[in-house]
Amino acid sequence: MTASTPPPAPRRALTRADYDRFQPLVRRLAMRAARRVPSHIKAQDLMGYGWLGLVEAFSRAEATMADEEFEAYASYRIRGAMLDYLRSLDPMARALRSRSRHVSRAIADLTKSLGRQPEEEEIAKALGMELDAYRETLSDIGKAGMARLELLDLDKVDLVSEAEAPDEEVSRQGMAGLVAGAIDKLPERLRQLLALYYQEECTLREIGLVLGVTESRVSQLHTEAIHRLRAALRRE
Template identity: 30%
Template sequence: MQSTLSKLKETGEALVKEYLETRNERIKAKIVEHYAPLIKNIVGRYNLHYSTTLNADDLYQFGILGLLKALERFKSNGVPFHAFAYKRIYGEVVDALRREGMIGRDKYEKVRKLETAVKNLTASLGREPSTEEVCRALDIDEKTYYDILNTSLLVYTTSLNTKISDDEGDFIYRIDTLTDESAMSPEEELENLDLKRRLKEIISNELSDREKIILALYFYEELTLADIRKVINLTEARISQILNQTLIKVRVKLMK
């Protein structure tokens, strides 16, 4: 028996196929309605607590813009529209965050400095440093520390959604240029396998049960922060903090 998710995807693909054949505006409206939950899911994966200019409704509108752009640019070529649209919806949301200053070179540099401080303190102390120790090392207060943490999730999850020019002078997202694993050289395959092995070891041996659960719910189940809150009974802000701290921890251990 087909799953509900599978049936929903098939319905969406059928609507897109009909729209591309007819260019009927009524069908386009149905497509927007059909993919609204996907847009809300993408928007709900970001903690906008620190933004003074953007809210979830704003990002939702940018997500719709990404969906409509995907619809106009879509050419099947064996790629499902759901996968094609996801990256472009996500890209428009990321662009909005970047324009509003929530992502930028200065934010990237602050995250890198935080990573370096945690790495150095871990080496010198022989254990993970406390928040207070990291703040002293960087000469920042706790609020600034959590501001940087909030940025770290954006840094780690948006680097592959930077726009670059394609051969026709239009733009594509960097994630579209990645080599398929089946086309990797033997050396690249070994490096990829080693990275996956190290990542699996870190998650299995270095993270607490709560950290493992939050990572799994966010990255594997692709739940929003609000949905994760229902599962583990913490505030969205606290879940975001734990998620960001866990990502910093994993990154630092991978840097060894």
């Protein structure tokens, strides 16, 4: 007799009070993004996608998640939904964006099923690719600028933005904590790469000399590291 599968953890329910609570944040992020995109892209459209991101956050987050952690996670999802919308407007980026999502999804699924970080050969196999093809995909994604550690793209301060509200600052700090925790779980080589690139501000060539690989290989490893972080933040 096989053991029964445990029921899924309960999820948070989106209420009217939550709508009122997050409305100012969604609006601020949409207005801030609208000031940095072409005028035909309306803040109202960005807000709509921001709400979709919030709904997604509620559908994925477990009810037991601490409020501060959830606020950070919800902010991440709101920003991500807006960014996805902006990226979808570029036809040339859609195919690469889809491939990027597939990589993150494969890593998330493998991590869950294996109970550990997957090897790159396992990721390639899950994607139905040869290892060289998988690495080439990472190169293409990296060259398109779709692999960055700055996960809070829409929260950068611009010349005309007002001071950050306290709830945004808390969300930023919480998000930084989530990212730091995800980095700690990366393979040592990728942790070293991220530290050299973002903390020591080394060039890809300099990192290659430290790791003993080519500059192009460093770019591939960097892209893979970012996708591993995104997979860890999926909260499936």
